[in-house]
Amino acid sequence: MYDTNKKVIAFHEQVMKEFEDSSDRPQYLKQNSVTPSTLLSLSDQINEVRNGKVRAATFPWKSKVIVVMDNDQKEFTYVRLNKGWKLDGIYHESSYDYSK
Numbered sequence: 001m002y003d004t005n006k007k008v009i010a011f012h013e014q015v016m017k018e019f020e021d022s023s024d025r026p027q028y029l030k031q032n033s034v035t036p037s038t039l040l041s042l043s044d045q046i047n048e049v050r051n052g053k054v055r056a057a058t059f060p061w062k063s064k065v066i067v068v069m070d071n072d073q074k075e076f077t078y079v080r081l082n083k084g085w086k087l088d089g090i091y092h093e094s095s096y097d098y099s100k
Helices: 002-021 025-032 042-051
Strands: 053-058 062-069 072-081 084-095
Touching: 002 025, 002 042, 002 053, 002 062, 002 072, 002 084, 025 042, 042 062, 042 072
Parallel strands: none
Antiparallel strands: 053 062, 062 072, 072 084
16 A cells, blocks of 8 residues: 555646646536536645645555645545546545644
8 A cells, every 4th residue: 555655646746736836726626526516625725735635545446645734734535546546536625723
């Protein structure tokens, strides 16, 4: 699983870079994700996402890439398709207040 986690993290980083560089981000999401509506807030936070701490949890049919950014966390879900991966969407986001 360690190698698979590394591969899906590398794929996630590639997708985030392509999204950041895209001149038409909504169209990029439509073409490169299963559920683009879950990713609408991504454009406002792409710099934080790209600079966040990343880890992955992989299962046979899907993988979660967890990105921790300061007090926020996003879980990107990727699905396995024909020996590769495709961004599904963001189904879990959370915020933490560590000052308490």
